[in-house]
Amino acid sequence: MKQLCVVKKRFGGDRVNKVASSVKRLVLLILFLTLSAVLVAGCAETSTDEGEGRGGDSRVKVTATIGMVADAAKEIGGDSVQVTGLMGPGVDPHLYKASQGDIRKLEDADVILYSGLHLEGKLTDILEKLGEEKTVKAVTDNIPADRLRGSSDGAYDPHVWFDVELWMSAAETIRDTLIEYDPAHKADYEERAAGYLEKLEELDLYAAERIGSIPEESRVLVTAHDAFGYFGDAYGIEVIGLQGISTASEYGAKDVADLRNLLVERKIKAVFVESSVPKKSIEAVIEGARREGHEVKIGGELFSDAMGKDGTTEGTYIGMVRHNVDTIVNALK
Template sequence: MRKKTNSAIRRWMYAMAYTAVSAVVLAGCGNGGNEPAAGDGKLTVTATTGMIADAAAEVGGEHAEVTGLMGSGVDPHLYKASQGDIKKLDNADIIFYNGLHLEGKMAEMFEKMEDKKPTVAVARDLPESALRTDPSGAHDPHIWFDVENWISATEVIRDTFIEKDPANEGDYRAQADAYIAELKKLDDYAAEQIASIPEASRVLVTAHDAFGYFGDAYGIKVMGLQGISTASEYGSKDVSALRDFLVQNQIKAVFVESSVPKKSIEAVIEGASKMGHEVAIGGELFSDALGKAGTSEGTYIGMVKHNVDTIVSALK
Protein backbone atom coordinates (compact mmCIF):
# COMPACT_ATOMS: atom_id res chain seq x y z
CA MET A 1 0.00 0.00 0.00
CA ARG A 2 2.87 2.40 0.83
CA LYS A 3 4.38 1.98 -2.65
CA LYS A 4 1.08 2.88 -4.32
CA THR A 5 0.62 5.87 -2.01
CA ASN A 6 4.12 7.22 -2.71
CA SER A 7 3.58 6.81 -6.44
CA ALA A 8 0.32 8.75 -6.24
CA ILE A 9 2.04 11.53 -4.28
CA ARG A 10 4.84 11.76 -6.85
CA ARG A 11 2.32 12.01 -9.70
CA TRP A 12 0.48 14.76 -7.83
CA MET A 13 3.74 16.66 -7.24
CA TYR A 14 4.76 16.40 -10.91
CA ALA A 15 1.33 17.64 -11.98
CA MET A 16 1.54 20.60 -9.60
CA ALA A 17 5.06 21.45 -10.84
CA TYR A 18 3.98 21.33 -14.48
CA THR A 19 0.97 23.53 -13.73
CA ALA A 20 3.17 26.04 -11.93
CA VAL A 21 5.69 26.21 -14.77
CA SER A 22 2.89 26.61 -17.31
CA ALA A 23 1.44 29.44 -15.25
CA VAL A 24 4.81 31.19 -15.28
CA VAL A 25 4.96 30.83 -19.06
CA LEU A 26 1.51 32.28 -19.59
CA ALA A 27 1.99 35.09 -17.09
CA GLY A 28 5.54 36.03 -17.98
CA CYS A 29 5.84 35.75 -21.75
CA GLY A 30 7.39 39.16 -22.24
CA ASN A 31 9.07 41.10 -25.03
CA GLY A 32 5.70 41.92 -26.55
CA GLY A 33 6.91 45.14 -28.19
CA ASN A 34 8.79 45.71 -31.42
CA GLU A 35 12.22 45.48 -29.84
CA PRO A 36 14.86 42.76 -30.36
CA ALA A 37 15.88 40.70 -27.35
CA ALA A 38 18.43 42.14 -24.95
CA GLY A 39 22.05 40.99 -24.87
CA ASP A 40 23.55 40.30 -28.29
CA GLY A 41 20.62 41.98 -30.04
CA LYS A 42 19.40 38.76 -31.69
CA LEU A 43 15.81 37.67 -31.55
CA THR A 44 15.33 34.42 -29.67
CA VAL A 45 13.11 32.17 -31.77
CA THR A 46 11.62 28.80 -30.83
CA ALA A 47 10.08 26.59 -33.52
CA THR A 48 8.36 23.26 -33.12
CA THR A 49 9.50 21.18 -36.10
CA GLY A 50 12.85 21.04 -37.83
CA MET A 51 11.29 22.22 -41.09
CA ILE A 52 10.04 25.41 -39.46
CA ALA A 53 13.29 25.98 -37.56
CA ASP A 54 15.26 25.64 -40.80
CA ALA A 55 13.11 28.20 -42.63
CA ALA A 56 13.25 30.58 -39.66
CA ALA A 57 17.04 30.36 -39.57
CA GLU A 58 17.23 31.10 -43.29
CA VAL A 59 15.01 34.17 -43.02
CA GLY A 60 16.30 35.41 -39.67
CA GLY A 61 19.96 35.10 -40.59
CA GLU A 62 22.33 36.89 -38.24
CA HIS A 63 19.46 38.62 -36.48
CA ALA A 64 17.93 35.47 -34.97
CA GLU A 65 18.94 32.62 -32.71
CA VAL A 66 16.62 29.76 -33.67
CA THR A 67 15.93 26.64 -31.61
CA GLY A 68 13.78 23.71 -32.76
CA LEU A 69 11.97 21.59 -30.20
CA MET A 70 11.58 18.42 -32.27
CA GLY A 71 14.72 16.78 -33.55
CA SER A 72 15.47 14.06 -36.07
CA GLY A 73 13.09 11.11 -36.00
CA VAL A 74 10.57 12.81 -33.70
CA ASP A 75 6.86 12.33 -34.41
CA PRO A 76 5.10 15.69 -33.84
CA HIS A 77 1.65 14.07 -33.71
CA LEU A 78 2.57 12.32 -30.47
CA TYR A 79 4.98 14.89 -29.06
CA LYS A 80 4.56 16.12 -25.48
CA ALA A 81 6.26 19.28 -24.27
CA SER A 82 8.83 18.80 -21.51
CA GLN A 83 9.62 21.36 -18.81
CA GLY A 84 12.75 22.18 -20.84
CA ASP A 85 10.54 22.93 -23.85
CA ILE A 86 8.34 25.19 -21.75
CA LYS A 87 11.41 27.13 -20.66
CA LYS A 88 12.46 27.60 -24.30
CA LEU A 89 8.99 28.84 -25.15
CA ASP A 90 9.05 31.18 -22.16
CA ASN A 91 12.41 32.65 -23.19
CA ALA A 92 11.47 33.11 -26.84
CA ASP A 93 10.73 36.46 -28.47
CA ILE A 94 8.89 34.65 -31.28
CA ILE A 95 7.31 31.18 -31.43
CA PHE A 96 6.60 29.46 -34.74
CA TYR A 97 4.50 26.33 -35.03
CA ASN A 98 2.86 24.51 -37.93
CA GLY A 99 -0.81 24.59 -36.95
CA LEU A 100 -3.63 22.43 -38.35
CA HIS A 101 -3.24 20.25 -35.23
CA LEU A 102 0.14 18.84 -36.26
CA GLU A 103 1.45 19.51 -32.75
CA GLY A 104 -1.54 17.88 -31.06
CA LYS A 105 -2.34 19.18 -27.59
CA MET A 106 0.47 21.73 -27.71
CA ALA A 107 -1.88 23.85 -29.85
CA GLU A 108 -3.86 24.74 -26.74
CA MET A 109 -0.72 26.15 -25.14
CA PHE A 110 0.11 28.21 -28.24
CA GLU A 111 -3.37 29.69 -28.39
CA LYS A 112 -3.05 30.86 -24.79
CA MET A 113 0.37 32.41 -25.47
CA GLU A 114 -0.75 34.46 -28.49
CA ASP A 115 -1.66 37.46 -26.31
CA LYS A 116 1.76 37.48 -24.65
CA LYS A 117 4.17 37.30 -27.62
CA PRO A 118 4.16 36.58 -31.38
CA THR A 119 3.03 32.94 -31.50
CA VAL A 120 2.45 32.14 -35.14
CA ALA A 121 1.13 29.17 -37.11
CA VAL A 122 3.09 29.15 -40.37
CA ALA A 123 0.09 27.58 -42.15
CA ARG A 124 -2.14 30.53 -41.27
CA ASP A 125 -2.20 32.19 -44.72
CA LEU A 126 -2.98 29.10 -46.78
CA PRO A 127 -6.49 29.41 -48.24
CA GLU A 128 -9.06 26.72 -47.54
CA SER A 129 -8.83 25.67 -51.19
CA ALA A 130 -5.16 24.77 -50.72
CA LEU A 131 -5.78 22.50 -47.73
CA ARG A 132 -6.45 18.79 -47.97
CA THR A 133 -8.98 17.13 -45.66
CA ASP A 134 -9.49 13.57 -44.54
CA PRO A 135 -12.90 11.81 -44.55
CA SER A 136 -13.68 13.25 -41.11
CA GLY A 137 -13.14 16.78 -42.38
CA ALA A 138 -9.87 17.32 -40.50
CA HIS A 139 -7.24 19.32 -42.33
CA ASP A 140 -4.05 17.57 -43.39
CA PRO A 141 -1.20 19.38 -41.58
CA HIS A 142 1.67 18.11 -43.79
CA ILE A 143 1.72 21.29 -45.86
CA TRP A 144 5.51 21.27 -46.39
CA PHE A 145 5.29 18.48 -48.97
CA ASP A 146 3.99 20.94 -51.54
CA VAL A 147 6.88 23.36 -51.92
CA GLU A 148 4.50 26.15 -52.96
CA ASN A 149 2.86 25.82 -49.55
CA TRP A 150 6.26 26.14 -47.92
CA ILE A 151 6.87 29.36 -49.80
CA SER A 152 3.69 30.69 -48.15
CA ALA A 153 5.00 29.53 -44.75
CA THR A 154 8.30 31.31 -45.41
CA GLU A 155 6.43 34.52 -46.18
CA VAL A 156 4.58 34.24 -42.86
CA ILE A 157 7.91 33.83 -41.08
CA ARG A 158 9.35 36.84 -42.94
CA ASP A 159 6.39 39.06 -42.08
CA THR A 160 6.56 38.05 -38.42
CA PHE A 161 10.24 38.96 -38.19
CA ILE A 162 9.56 42.34 -39.81
CA GLU A 163 6.69 43.09 -37.45
CA LYS A 164 8.81 42.21 -34.42
CA ASP A 165 12.03 43.86 -35.62
CA PRO A 166 11.21 46.49 -38.28
CA ALA A 167 14.69 48.02 -38.08
CA ASN A 168 16.05 45.00 -39.96
CA GLU A 169 13.24 44.70 -42.51
CA GLY A 170 15.60 44.98 -45.47
CA ASP A 171 17.67 42.01 -44.34
CA TYR A 172 14.63 39.86 -43.62
CA ARG A 173 13.19 40.58 -47.06
CA ALA A 174 16.48 39.90 -48.85
CA GLN A 175 17.06 36.65 -46.96
CA ALA A 176 13.50 35.49 -47.55
CA ASP A 177 13.75 36.33 -51.27
CA ALA A 178 16.97 34.31 -51.59
CA TYR A 179 15.45 31.33 -49.79
CA ILE A 180 12.23 31.48 -51.81
CA ALA A 181 14.29 31.50 -55.03
CA GLU A 182 15.87 28.21 -53.89
CA LEU A 183 12.45 26.82 -53.00
CA LYS A 184 11.17 27.58 -56.50
CA LYS A 185 14.11 25.64 -57.96
CA LEU A 186 13.28 22.77 -55.61
CA ASP A 187 9.64 22.82 -56.74
CA ASP A 188 10.72 22.53 -60.38
CA TYR A 189 13.17 19.74 -59.54
CA ALA A 190 10.54 17.68 -57.74
CA ALA A 191 8.06 18.05 -60.59
CA GLU A 192 10.60 17.09 -63.27
CA GLN A 193 11.94 14.08 -61.38
CA ILE A 194 8.57 12.58 -60.46
CA ALA A 195 7.42 13.06 -64.07
CA SER A 196 10.32 10.84 -65.17
CA ILE A 197 8.69 7.82 -63.45
CA PRO A 198 6.49 5.78 -65.83
CA GLU A 199 2.90 6.81 -65.13
CA ALA A 200 1.76 3.30 -64.19
CA SER A 201 4.49 3.14 -61.54
CA ARG A 202 3.70 6.45 -59.88
CA VAL A 203 2.32 4.96 -56.69
CA LEU A 204 3.78 5.95 -53.32
CA VAL A 205 2.89 3.64 -50.43
CA THR A 206 3.99 4.68 -46.93
CA ALA A 207 3.24 4.02 -43.28
CA HIS A 208 0.92 6.99 -42.76
CA ASP A 209 -0.81 9.47 -45.03
CA ALA A 210 1.80 12.23 -44.83
CA PHE A 211 2.46 12.67 -48.55
CA GLY A 212 -0.95 13.75 -49.83
CA TYR A 213 0.18 17.29 -50.67
CA PHE A 214 3.22 15.82 -52.39
CA GLY A 215 1.03 13.55 -54.50
CA ASP A 216 -1.33 16.35 -55.48
CA ALA A 217 1.51 18.72 -56.35
CA TYR A 218 3.68 16.35 -58.37
CA GLY A 219 1.28 13.84 -59.87
CA ILE A 220 1.82 10.63 -57.94
CA LYS A 221 -0.82 8.44 -56.27
CA VAL A 222 -0.28 8.22 -52.52
CA MET A 223 -1.51 5.56 -50.12
CA GLY A 224 -0.82 5.31 -46.39
CA LEU A 225 -1.55 2.56 -43.90
CA GLN A 226 -2.58 5.07 -41.22
CA GLY A 227 -4.43 8.34 -41.59
CA ILE A 228 -2.93 11.82 -41.60
CA SER A 229 -2.03 11.49 -37.91
CA THR A 230 0.02 8.66 -36.44
CA ALA A 231 -2.12 9.07 -33.32
CA SER A 232 -4.84 7.20 -35.19
CA GLU A 233 -4.72 3.44 -34.85
CA TYR A 234 -4.55 1.05 -37.77
CA GLY A 235 -6.10 -2.40 -37.66
CA SER A 236 -6.05 -5.72 -39.47
CA LYS A 237 -8.57 -4.43 -42.03
CA ASP A 238 -6.21 -1.57 -42.95
CA VAL A 239 -3.30 -3.99 -43.35
CA SER A 240 -5.39 -6.35 -45.45
CA ALA A 241 -6.72 -3.57 -47.70
CA LEU A 242 -3.27 -2.18 -48.41
CA ARG A 243 -1.83 -5.68 -48.90
CA ASP A 244 -4.54 -6.49 -51.44
CA PHE A 245 -3.88 -3.24 -53.29
CA LEU A 246 -0.19 -4.08 -53.58
CA VAL A 247 -0.90 -7.57 -54.87
CA GLN A 248 -3.65 -6.58 -57.31
CA ASN A 249 -1.64 -3.71 -58.78
CA GLN A 250 1.71 -5.52 -58.64
CA ILE A 251 3.35 -2.71 -56.70
CA LYS A 252 7.01 -3.59 -56.25
CA ALA A 253 8.14 -1.13 -53.56
CA VAL A 254 6.86 0.59 -50.44
CA PHE A 255 8.60 3.10 -48.21
CA VAL A 256 9.31 3.40 -44.50
CA GLU A 257 9.42 6.71 -42.65
CA SER A 258 12.10 8.00 -40.32
CA SER A 259 9.60 9.07 -37.64
CA VAL A 260 7.24 6.06 -37.80
CA PRO A 261 8.08 2.50 -36.58
CA LYS A 262 8.74 0.06 -39.42
CA LYS A 263 6.54 -2.68 -37.98
CA SER A 264 3.38 -1.21 -39.49
CA ILE A 265 4.54 -1.34 -43.09
CA GLU A 266 6.43 -4.62 -42.52
CA ALA A 267 3.10 -6.27 -41.66
CA VAL A 268 1.81 -5.28 -45.10
CA ILE A 269 4.94 -6.63 -46.82
CA GLU A 270 4.64 -9.93 -44.95
CA GLY A 271 0.99 -10.26 -45.91
CA ALA A 272 1.76 -9.69 -49.59
CA SER A 273 4.56 -12.24 -49.45
CA LYS A 274 2.17 -14.89 -48.11
CA MET A 275 0.01 -14.24 -51.18
CA GLY A 276 3.00 -14.84 -53.47
CA HIS A 277 3.83 -11.20 -54.21
CA GLU A 278 7.20 -9.89 -53.08
CA VAL A 279 7.41 -6.23 -52.13
CA ALA A 280 10.68 -4.46 -51.40
CA ILE A 281 11.32 -1.53 -49.11
CA GLY A 282 12.21 1.21 -51.57
CA GLY A 283 14.01 3.28 -48.95
CA GLU A 284 13.46 5.52 -45.96
CA LEU A 285 11.62 8.81 -46.42
CA PHE A 286 11.57 11.79 -44.09
CA SER A 287 7.98 12.70 -43.37
CA ASP A 288 7.34 14.54 -40.10
CA ALA A 289 10.94 15.33 -39.18
CA LEU A 290 14.20 16.28 -40.87
CA GLY A 291 17.32 14.16 -40.89
CA LYS A 292 20.17 14.57 -38.43
CA ALA A 293 21.68 18.01 -37.95
CA GLY A 294 24.75 18.57 -40.10
CA THR A 295 23.53 16.35 -42.95
CA SER A 296 21.90 17.41 -46.20
CA GLU A 297 18.67 15.80 -45.01
CA GLY A 298 18.89 17.97 -41.91
CA THR A 299 17.64 20.89 -44.00
CA TYR A 300 14.22 21.29 -45.60
CA ILE A 301 15.59 21.49 -49.16
CA GLY A 302 17.92 18.53 -48.60
CA MET A 303 15.11 16.49 -47.06
CA VAL A 304 12.77 17.06 -50.01
CA LYS A 305 15.53 16.24 -52.51
CA HIS A 306 16.35 13.05 -50.62
CA ASN A 307 12.71 11.98 -50.68
CA VAL A 308 12.33 12.74 -54.39
CA ASP A 309 15.53 10.92 -55.32
CA THR A 310 14.65 7.90 -53.17
CA ILE A 311 11.17 7.63 -54.68
CA VAL A 312 12.42 7.98 -58.25
CA SER A 313 15.23 5.47 -57.73
CA ALA A 314 12.81 2.85 -56.38
CA LEU A 315 9.92 3.35 -58.79
CA LYS A 316 11.63 4.29 -62.04
Protein backbone atom coordinates in the same frame (compact mmCIF):
# COMPACT_ATOMS: atom_id res chain seq x y z
CA MET B 1 46.73 56.44 28.11
CA LYS B 2 49.97 57.88 29.53
CA GLN B 3 51.02 59.03 26.05
CA LEU B 4 47.65 60.66 25.50
CA CYS B 5 47.91 62.44 28.85
CA VAL B 6 51.41 63.67 27.93
CA VAL B 7 50.12 64.91 24.59
CA LYS B 8 47.23 66.68 26.29
CA LYS B 9 49.54 68.33 28.78
CA ARG B 10 51.96 69.42 26.02
CA PHE B 11 49.48 70.64 23.44
CA GLY B 12 46.31 71.14 25.37
CA GLY B 13 43.24 68.91 25.61
CA ASP B 14 41.03 70.86 23.12
CA ARG B 15 43.63 70.71 20.37
CA VAL B 16 44.10 66.94 20.80
CA ASN B 17 40.33 66.37 20.69
CA LYS B 18 40.13 68.34 17.41
CA VAL B 19 42.91 66.25 15.87
CA ALA B 20 41.23 63.00 16.97
CA SER B 21 37.90 64.16 15.51
CA SER B 22 39.54 64.99 12.18
CA VAL B 23 41.21 61.59 12.03
CA LYS B 24 37.88 59.92 12.76
CA ARG B 25 36.17 61.81 9.95
CA LEU B 26 38.99 60.91 7.56
CA VAL B 27 38.69 57.22 8.41
CA LEU B 28 34.92 57.33 7.87
CA LEU B 29 35.39 59.06 4.53
CA ILE B 30 37.86 56.41 3.38
CA LEU B 31 35.43 53.65 4.40
CA PHE B 32 32.56 55.35 2.57
CA LEU B 33 34.55 55.75 -0.64
CA THR B 34 35.75 52.15 -0.49
CA LEU B 35 32.21 50.85 0.01
CA SER B 36 30.91 53.02 -2.84
CA ALA B 37 33.56 51.68 -5.19
CA VAL B 38 32.62 48.10 -4.31
CA LEU B 39 28.93 48.79 -4.90
CA VAL B 40 29.56 50.45 -8.25
CA ALA B 41 31.73 47.55 -9.39
CA GLY B 42 29.04 45.09 -8.31
CA CYS B 43 26.35 46.94 -10.20
CA ALA B 44 28.53 47.10 -13.29
CA GLU B 45 29.19 43.37 -13.09
CA THR B 46 25.50 42.61 -12.68
CA SER B 47 24.68 44.83 -15.62
CA THR B 48 27.26 43.07 -17.74
CA ASP B 49 25.95 39.65 -16.78
CA GLU B 50 22.40 40.66 -17.66
CA GLY B 51 23.60 42.12 -20.94
CA GLU B 52 25.33 38.93 -21.92
CA GLY B 53 22.30 36.84 -21.01
CA ARG B 54 19.78 39.04 -22.70
CA GLY B 55 20.65 42.59 -23.70
CA GLY B 56 24.17 41.73 -24.87
CA ASP B 57 22.78 39.34 -27.50
CA SER B 58 20.53 41.53 -29.59
CA ARG B 59 19.30 38.66 -31.78
CA VAL B 60 15.62 37.84 -31.80
CA LYS B 61 15.05 34.63 -29.84
CA VAL B 62 12.87 32.35 -31.97
CA THR B 63 11.50 29.01 -30.80
CA ALA B 64 10.09 26.78 -33.55
CA THR B 65 8.21 23.51 -33.10
CA ILE B 66 9.12 21.26 -36.06
CA GLY B 67 12.39 21.14 -37.96
CA MET B 68 10.95 22.45 -41.22
CA VAL B 69 9.80 25.67 -39.53
CA ALA B 70 13.07 26.06 -37.62
CA ASP B 71 15.10 25.64 -40.81
CA ALA B 72 13.08 28.27 -42.68
CA ALA B 73 13.43 30.68 -39.74
CA LYS B 74 17.22 30.26 -39.82
CA GLU B 75 17.34 30.81 -43.57
CA ILE B 76 15.25 33.97 -43.42
CA GLY B 77 16.46 35.33 -40.08
CA GLY B 78 20.18 34.84 -40.61
CA ASP B 79 22.42 36.54 -38.06
CA SER B 80 19.51 38.58 -36.69
CA VAL B 81 17.85 35.58 -35.02
CA GLN B 82 18.71 32.79 -32.62
CA VAL B 83 16.52 29.79 -33.48
CA THR B 84 15.74 26.97 -31.06
CA GLY B 85 13.85 23.92 -32.32
CA LEU B 86 11.70 21.74 -30.07
CA MET B 87 11.27 18.57 -32.14
CA GLY B 88 14.41 16.96 -33.49
CA PRO B 89 15.06 14.12 -35.95
CA GLY B 90 12.69 11.16 -35.67
CA VAL B 91 10.18 12.98 -33.43
CA ASP B 92 6.52 12.52 -34.34
CA PRO B 93 4.72 15.86 -33.81
CA HIS B 94 1.31 14.16 -33.74
CA LEU B 95 2.27 12.36 -30.53
CA TYR B 96 4.61 14.97 -29.07
CA LYS B 97 4.36 15.95 -25.43
CA ALA B 98 6.17 19.06 -24.23
CA SER B 99 8.64 18.69 -21.36
CA GLN B 100 9.30 21.32 -18.71
CA GLY B 101 12.45 22.25 -20.59
CA ASP B 102 10.41 22.80 -23.74
CA ILE B 103 7.98 25.03 -21.87
CA ARG B 104 10.90 27.15 -20.68
CA LYS B 105 12.16 27.47 -24.27
CA LEU B 106 8.73 28.70 -25.29
CA GLU B 107 8.49 31.12 -22.38
CA ASP B 108 11.98 32.53 -23.04
CA ALA B 109 11.30 33.14 -26.73
CA ASP B 110 10.57 36.53 -28.27
CA VAL B 111 8.81 34.87 -31.20
CA ILE B 112 7.25 31.40 -31.41
CA LEU B 113 6.66 29.82 -34.82
CA TYR B 114 4.69 26.63 -35.30
CA SER B 115 3.25 24.75 -38.25
CA GLY B 116 -0.43 24.87 -37.30
CA LEU B 117 -3.47 22.98 -38.67
CA HIS B 118 -3.30 20.93 -35.44
CA LEU B 119 -0.07 19.20 -36.44
CA GLU B 120 1.33 19.86 -32.97
CA GLY B 121 -1.64 18.21 -31.25
CA LYS B 122 -2.14 19.13 -27.60
CA LEU B 123 0.80 21.53 -27.69
CA THR B 124 -1.44 23.84 -29.74
CA ASP B 125 -3.38 24.79 -26.59
CA ILE B 126 -0.17 25.92 -24.88
CA LEU B 127 0.88 27.91 -27.94
CA GLU B 128 -2.46 29.70 -28.20
CA LYS B 129 -2.27 30.61 -24.51
CA LEU B 130 1.25 32.03 -24.92
CA GLY B 131 -0.05 34.03 -27.87
CA GLU B 132 -1.92 36.26 -25.43
CA GLU B 133 1.36 37.73 -24.15
CA LYS B 134 3.94 37.36 -26.97
CA THR B 135 4.30 36.90 -30.72
CA VAL B 136 3.09 33.42 -31.63
CA LYS B 137 2.38 32.53 -35.27
CA ALA B 138 1.23 29.46 -37.20
CA VAL B 139 3.17 29.59 -40.46
CA THR B 140 0.28 28.02 -42.40
CA ASP B 141 -2.17 30.79 -41.45
CA ASN B 142 -1.94 32.57 -44.81
CA ILE B 143 -2.42 29.52 -47.04
CA PRO B 144 -5.84 29.84 -48.75
CA ALA B 145 -8.36 27.32 -47.45
CA ASP B 146 -9.10 26.11 -50.96
CA ARG B 147 -5.46 25.00 -51.25
CA LEU B 148 -5.68 22.81 -48.15
CA ARG B 149 -6.56 19.13 -48.19
CA GLY B 150 -9.30 17.85 -45.94
CA SER B 151 -9.22 14.70 -43.84
CA SER B 152 -11.77 12.13 -42.83
CA ASP B 153 -12.34 13.74 -39.42
CA GLY B 154 -13.15 17.14 -40.93
CA ALA B 155 -9.80 18.76 -40.12
CA TYR B 156 -7.22 19.92 -42.65
CA ASP B 157 -4.19 17.86 -43.59
CA PRO B 158 -1.26 19.67 -41.90
CA HIS B 159 1.57 18.25 -44.07
CA VAL B 160 1.70 21.27 -46.37
CA TRP B 161 5.51 21.31 -46.65
CA PHE B 162 5.33 18.47 -49.19
CA ASP B 163 3.94 20.92 -51.74
CA VAL B 164 6.93 23.24 -52.09
CA GLU B 165 4.76 25.99 -53.55
CA LEU B 166 2.61 25.98 -50.40
CA TRP B 167 5.73 26.02 -48.24
CA MET B 168 6.75 29.19 -50.01
CA SER B 169 3.65 30.80 -48.46
CA ALA B 170 4.80 29.59 -45.05
CA ALA B 171 8.24 31.14 -45.67
CA GLU B 172 6.61 34.48 -46.51
CA THR B 173 4.63 34.31 -43.27
CA ILE B 174 7.85 33.72 -41.32
CA ARG B 175 9.44 36.70 -43.07
CA ASP B 176 6.49 38.98 -42.28
CA THR B 177 6.34 37.84 -38.65
CA LEU B 178 10.03 38.62 -38.10
CA ILE B 179 9.66 42.02 -39.76
CA GLU B 180 6.67 42.87 -37.59
CA TYR B 181 8.57 42.01 -34.42
CA ASP B 182 11.94 43.41 -35.53
CA PRO B 183 11.35 46.16 -38.12
CA ALA B 184 14.92 47.44 -37.71
CA HIS B 185 16.14 44.46 -39.77
CA LYS B 186 13.33 44.57 -42.35
CA ALA B 187 15.68 44.91 -45.33
CA ASP B 188 17.78 41.94 -44.17
CA TYR B 189 14.74 39.71 -43.72
CA GLU B 190 13.37 40.67 -47.12
CA GLU B 191 16.68 40.05 -48.88
CA ARG B 192 17.25 36.67 -47.26
CA ALA B 193 13.64 35.61 -47.85
CA ALA B 194 13.91 36.52 -51.52
CA GLY B 195 16.99 34.32 -51.88
CA TYR B 196 15.32 31.45 -50.03
CA LEU B 197 12.17 31.68 -52.15
CA GLU B 198 14.30 31.42 -55.30
CA LYS B 199 15.80 28.20 -53.97
CA LEU B 200 12.31 26.87 -53.23
CA GLU B 201 11.18 27.65 -56.78
CA GLU B 202 14.11 25.60 -58.10
CA LEU B 203 13.23 22.78 -55.68
CA ASP B 204 9.61 22.77 -56.87
CA LEU B 205 10.73 22.39 -60.49
CA TYR B 206 13.22 19.67 -59.52
CA ALA B 207 10.54 17.61 -57.77
CA ALA B 208 8.10 17.95 -60.68
CA GLU B 209 10.68 16.92 -63.28
CA ARG B 210 12.03 13.97 -61.30
CA ILE B 211 8.65 12.51 -60.37
CA GLY B 212 7.49 13.07 -63.95
CA SER B 213 10.30 10.80 -65.13
CA ILE B 214 8.66 7.78 -63.44
CA PRO B 215 6.44 5.77 -65.83
CA GLU B 216 2.85 6.77 -65.12
CA GLU B 217 1.70 3.25 -64.25
CA SER B 218 4.46 3.04 -61.61
CA ARG B 219 3.69 6.33 -59.89
CA VAL B 220 2.27 4.83 -56.70
CA LEU B 221 3.70 5.89 -53.35
CA VAL B 222 2.82 3.55 -50.48
CA THR B 223 3.86 4.79 -47.03
CA ALA B 224 3.26 4.11 -43.34
CA HIS B 225 0.85 7.01 -42.87
CA ASP B 226 -0.93 9.43 -45.16
CA ALA B 227 1.55 12.31 -44.92
CA PHE B 228 2.28 12.70 -48.64
CA GLY B 229 -1.11 13.81 -49.95
CA TYR B 230 0.10 17.31 -50.84
CA PHE B 231 3.13 15.77 -52.49
CA GLY B 232 0.93 13.54 -54.64
CA ASP B 233 -1.37 16.40 -55.66
CA ALA B 234 1.54 18.70 -56.53
CA TYR B 235 3.69 16.27 -58.50
CA GLY B 236 1.24 13.77 -59.97
CA ILE B 237 1.81 10.59 -57.99
CA GLU B 238 -0.81 8.42 -56.33
CA VAL B 239 -0.32 8.22 -52.56
CA ILE B 240 -1.59 5.43 -50.31
CA GLY B 241 -0.98 5.40 -46.56
CA LEU B 242 -1.58 2.56 -44.14
CA GLN B 243 -2.55 4.93 -41.34
CA GLY B 244 -4.49 8.14 -41.62
CA ILE B 245 -3.15 11.68 -41.72
CA SER B 246 -2.28 11.53 -38.02
CA THR B 247 -0.20 8.72 -36.58
CA ALA B 248 -2.36 9.04 -33.49
CA SER B 249 -5.03 7.13 -35.43
CA GLU B 250 -4.91 3.38 -35.00
CA TYR B 251 -4.60 0.88 -37.83
CA GLY B 252 -5.96 -2.63 -37.59
CA ALA B 253 -5.77 -6.02 -39.25
CA LYS B 254 -8.29 -4.96 -41.91
CA ASP B 255 -6.11 -1.97 -42.89
CA VAL B 256 -3.09 -4.26 -43.25
CA ALA B 257 -5.10 -6.79 -45.28
CA ASP B 258 -6.56 -4.15 -47.59
CA LEU B 259 -3.16 -2.66 -48.35
CA ARG B 260 -1.66 -6.12 -48.85
CA ASN B 261 -4.38 -6.97 -51.36
CA LEU B 262 -3.80 -3.70 -53.22
CA LEU B 263 -0.08 -4.41 -53.53
CA VAL B 264 -0.77 -7.91 -54.87
CA GLU B 265 -3.51 -6.87 -57.30
CA ARG B 266 -1.61 -3.92 -58.75
CA LYS B 267 1.77 -5.66 -58.61
CA ILE B 268 3.36 -2.78 -56.73
CA LYS B 269 7.02 -3.57 -56.19
CA ALA B 270 8.11 -1.10 -53.50
CA VAL B 271 6.80 0.55 -50.35
CA PHE B 272 8.46 3.14 -48.12
CA VAL B 273 9.12 3.51 -44.43
CA GLU B 274 9.29 6.84 -42.59
CA SER B 275 11.92 8.14 -40.19
CA SER B 276 9.36 9.19 -37.57
CA VAL B 277 7.03 6.15 -37.79
CA PRO B 278 7.82 2.62 -36.54
CA LYS B 279 8.57 0.17 -39.37
CA LYS B 280 6.51 -2.69 -38.00
CA SER B 281 3.31 -1.57 -39.74
CA ILE B 282 4.81 -1.61 -43.22
CA GLU B 283 6.76 -4.78 -42.46
CA ALA B 284 3.45 -6.51 -41.64
CA VAL B 285 2.09 -5.52 -45.06
CA ILE B 286 5.21 -6.79 -46.83
CA GLU B 287 5.01 -10.13 -45.02
CA GLY B 288 1.33 -10.45 -45.90
CA ALA B 289 2.06 -9.86 -49.58
CA ARG B 290 4.89 -12.38 -49.48
CA ARG B 291 2.50 -15.04 -48.17
CA GLU B 292 0.31 -14.28 -51.18
CA GLY B 293 3.28 -14.91 -53.48
CA HIS B 294 4.08 -11.28 -54.23
CA GLU B 295 7.48 -9.89 -53.37
CA VAL B 296 7.59 -6.28 -52.18
CA LYS B 297 10.74 -4.45 -51.17
CA ILE B 298 11.30 -1.43 -48.96
CA GLY B 299 12.16 1.29 -51.44
CA GLY B 300 13.90 3.40 -48.80
CA GLU B 301 13.32 5.63 -45.83
CA LEU B 302 11.46 8.91 -46.34
CA PHE B 303 11.38 11.93 -44.06
CA SER B 304 7.78 12.90 -43.38
CA ASP B 305 7.04 14.67 -40.09
CA ALA B 306 10.68 15.24 -39.13
CA MET B 307 13.87 16.07 -40.99
CA GLY B 308 17.24 14.34 -40.78
CA LYS B 309 20.00 14.90 -38.26
CA ASP B 310 21.60 18.30 -37.82
CA GLY B 311 24.63 18.77 -40.01
CA THR B 312 23.38 16.40 -42.73
CA THR B 313 21.87 17.32 -46.08
CA GLU B 314 18.57 15.80 -44.96
CA GLY B 315 18.73 18.02 -41.87
CA THR B 316 17.51 20.94 -43.99
CA TYR B 317 14.11 21.35 -45.63
CA ILE B 318 15.51 21.54 -49.16
CA GLY B 319 17.82 18.56 -48.55
CA MET B 320 14.96 16.54 -47.04
CA VAL B 321 12.68 17.11 -50.03
CA ARG B 322 15.43 16.29 -52.53
CA HIS B 323 16.24 13.10 -50.59
CA ASN B 324 12.60 12.01 -50.65
CA VAL B 325 12.23 12.74 -54.37
CA ASP B 326 15.43 10.89 -55.29
CA THR B 327 14.56 7.92 -53.08
CA ILE B 328 11.09 7.58 -54.60
CA VAL B 329 12.35 7.93 -58.18
CA ASN B 330 15.21 5.45 -57.71
CA ALA B 331 12.83 2.84 -56.28
CA LEU B 332 9.92 3.24 -58.71
CA LYS B 333 11.51 4.26 -62.02
